Amino acid sequence: MTQTFSDQAECCHGVCKPSSTAMFDNADSPLEFKQDYPSQSEAEQALAWLIEKVRNVESEPCQIESQIQPTEQGVQLHAKFVFCCQAETVLFQLALR
Numbered sequence: 001m002t003q004t005f006s007d008q009a010e011c012c013h014g015v016c017k018p019s020s021t022a023m024f025d026n027a028d029s030p031l032e033f034k035q036d037y038p039s040q041s042e043a044e045q046a047l048a049w050l051i052e053k054v055r056n057v058e059s060e061p062c063q064i065e066s067q068i069q070p071t072e073q074g075v076q077l078h079a080k081f082v083f084c085c086q087a088e089t090v091l092f093q094l095a096l097r
Contacts, residue, residue: 030083031092032081036071037074040075043077047066050079058088062084062088065079
């Protein structure tokens with residue numbers, strides 16, 4: 001007699017089950033972004049674009065810290081986004097693709 005998938009899964013005795021029922025543990029909810037730009041205005045435009053993407057994903061207000069600093073080649077945008085949960089961080093990363 002052939003076994004169904006359910007019968008085969010039952011034979012695993014939990015070996016194949018994840019140790020936790022949660023897919024995300026919220027350990028990776030902050031996300032840092034660093035990028036160099038030729039000018040201050042381009043860095044500001046990039047930050048505005050990133051914030052727009054954040055607003056489309058967040059369910060609760062995302063904490064955003066940013067600074068634009070001069071470098072030898074232009075300026076560097078450094079932004080940190082702290083979402084309320086790791087799932088929103090993943091959604092934000094997907095929105096950037």
